[in-house]
Structures are given as C-alpha cells and as structure tokens.
Amino acid sequence: MDRLLAPLLSPLLIAQALRLRARALRLPEPPGPRRGTGGNGPTLRLLILGDSSAAGVGAEHQDEALSGQIAAALAPHRQLDWRLEARTGATSRSTLARLETLPHQRYDAVLLVLGVNDVTSFAPLHRILADRDRIARTVAERFMAPRLIITGIPPLGQFPLLPDPLRWILGHRATRLERMLAEQAESAGHPYLPFTMPMQQDLMAEDGFHPSALAYMHWATALLPHLLDHCPTKSEPS
Template sequence: MDRLLAPLLSPLLIAQALRLRARALRLPEPPGPRRGEVGRGPDLRLLILGDSSAAGVGAPHQEEALSGQLAAALAPHCRLSWQLEARTGATSRSTLTDLETLPRQPFDIVLLVLGVNDVTSFAPLPRILADRERIAQALSDRFDAPMLIITGIPPLGQFPLLPAPLRWILGHRATRLERMLATRAECAGHPYLPFTMPMQRNLMAEDGFHPSPLAYARWAEALQPHLLSLPVSAREPDEPPQH
C-alpha cells in the first residue's frame, strides 16, 4: 500500500520530512570508548556495526549506550574484546563502503544494527537487500566472522516524533523491509532478532526518535543470551555452552 500512496503523497511527505529535519532536536553521539576488553572466561570477540542507535545516540555516555550496556552484561560470562563501528545516518550502502576501510581482523560475532536510515531514505528495497548480502559476504571475507546477528527495524509507525502521513508511510515501508530481511537472514542462517520493545515514553530519548539509556539497558539484556551462544571456536577447551 505504501508503494502506491507514497508517489501520490510525495509533495506532502517531502514537506513534512524537511520541516521535521529543520525542527527536530539533534542529539550527538555520546563520548566514551569505542573498543575495550572486559571480563574473564572464554574469549569472545564482538564487532558492533551500524547506525546512530548502535553509536548510542540518546545516551549521555557510551557506558549507558548499547555497547557499554552489552559489555557490562557479557563481562560476567566471558573475556570480551569488543569494538564499535557505527555512525549517525549510516545506511546499508554506506556501511558497506565503511567496511572497506577497516583493517582485516578476526571476530567471533558481528552484531548488525541497521535499517532505520534505509527506510527513511526511501532507497529501493532490492538495492538494500543486495547491499545486505554484500555486507554479510564482506564480514565473512575480511573478519572471519562465523556468526552474524541482525537486529530488527524499530516500528517507525509508532515513533512519536513523526507526523502523519509520513509516520504511516514509513511504518509500512519498515514492515515490508523487515519481512524481507528476516526471510533472507533465515535462508542464510543468520539469527534475526526483531525489535520488540514498546515505544513507551521512558524508553525514548528526548528527541522522540532514539532509545533512552533504559531502552539500551533492556536491549542489551535481550541480546545477551544470543551473544552468549558462542561458536565452538570461541570457547575455551572443555567450556560448556552457556545459556
């Protein structure tokens, strides 16, 4: 339905998007380390790759953002070496380009946090899917990553910042892309974790668009068991799988 209505509503959608961009509160990426080593136990090398939510926008410091919350949640269970490569505005296409600048190094798990800017940029969905496949191949070729975990797209149709009908169009577009990405991920054997947090006010940052520190904490808590399903190569000898 959004494919039919978006062209008809394009003048209004463009006007709403420009007005939103001019008036919206712009939060910075928080300060703090973007790599580190914590914990004791079996080794786990984690790359967090993505957009402003991966970069922690909405939190005052990286310790309260996704990377810091994940490090704290994983440290009691493993010796974690983590690295954050994320920036505001990142799309699947720009992330693919950024990967080419990163030095080759091994990771056990890559957590991919992307999708919102793919939706809001109105990039063609087949191009996004092709870029995702190329990202997965680049991660395998450059970083020897045996596990790629893909996070789902937040429900843009519920974002309080977005006016109607822009909110409605983006919500439907996000849902379509989500279904396609989930199907592709299942076929490729990549875990796909839908975004299930409610859009409650205390879970949103003051800009009405990004997660709050509480949301990042809950998100990390939900991701932890999936990240602790370690590849066999990442566990120390005789270390049983963790649940």
C-alpha cells in the same frame, strides 16, 4: 498500498520531512570508548556495526549505550574484545563502504544494527537487500566471523515524533523491509532479532526517536543469550 500512495504524496512527504528535520532535537553521539577489552571467561571478539542507535545516541555516555551495556552484561561470562563502528545516518550502503576500509581482523561475532535510515532514505528495497547480502559476505571474508547477528527495524509507524501521513508511509515501508530482511537472514542462516521493545516514554530518548539508556540496557540483555550461544564453554556450569 504505501508503494502506490508515496509517489502521489511525495510533495507533502518531502515538506513534512524537511520541517521535521528543521525542528527536531538533534542529539549527539555520546562520548566514551569505542573499543575495549574486559570481563572473565573465554575470549569473545565482537564487532558492532550500525547507525545512530549502535552509536548510542540517546545515552549520556558510551557506558550507558548499547556497546557499553553489552560489555557490562557479558563481563561475568566472557573476556570481551570489542569494537564499535557506527555513525549517525548510516545506511546499509554506507556501512558496506565503511566495512571495505576496515583492516582485516578476526571476530567471533558481528552485530549489525541498521535499517531505520534505509527506510527513511526511500532507497529501493532490492538495493538494500543486495547491500545486506554483500555486508554478510564481506563480514565472512574480511573478518572470518562465523556469526552475524542482525537486529530488526523499530516500528516507525508508532514513533510519536513523526507526523501523518509520513509516519504511516514509513511504518508500512519498515514493515515490508523487515519481512524481507528476516527472510533473507533465515535463508542465509543468520540470527534475525525483531525489535520488540514497546514505544513507551521511559524507553525513548528526549528527542522522541532514539532509545534511552534504559532501553539500551534492555536491548543488551535481550542480545546476551545470542552472543553467549556463539561460544559455549566448559568453564561455565551447565
């Protein structure tokens, strides 16, 4: 239904998007390191790729953002060597272009945090799927990473910041893309982790769009078993 209504409503949707962009609070990417090492145990080399949520928008510092929370959660279990490559506004297409400029380096796992800007840009879904396929192949070839962990798309249809009918259109589009990406990931053997956090106030940043520091903590905790599952170790108690 949204595919039929979007072209008919395009003048209104464009007007709503422009008005929202002009009025919305724009939070910066937080300061702090975007790579580091630390922790105890076997080494885990992790590359985090993505958009503003991967970059930590909504947190005051990278220590409180997704990368910092992951590093803290993994510290008792792994010697983590991590790198963050994320930018506000990133799409699957722009992330693919950026990947191809990064130096060849071995990672044990790559975490992909993308999707919102793919939805809001109204890029053709078949093109997004093709870009995701190329990202997966580039990760395997360029970084020799045996594990690509893909996070799901937040429920844009529940974001209070978005006005209707823009919220309704984006929500349905996000749901459709989410289903297609999950099927693609399952077919390729990549873990796909749906976004399950509720859209409650303490989990949202002050802009009403990005996660809060508390949400990043919960997110990192949810990711922990999937990162640890990659690298079982004899040194940990069974």
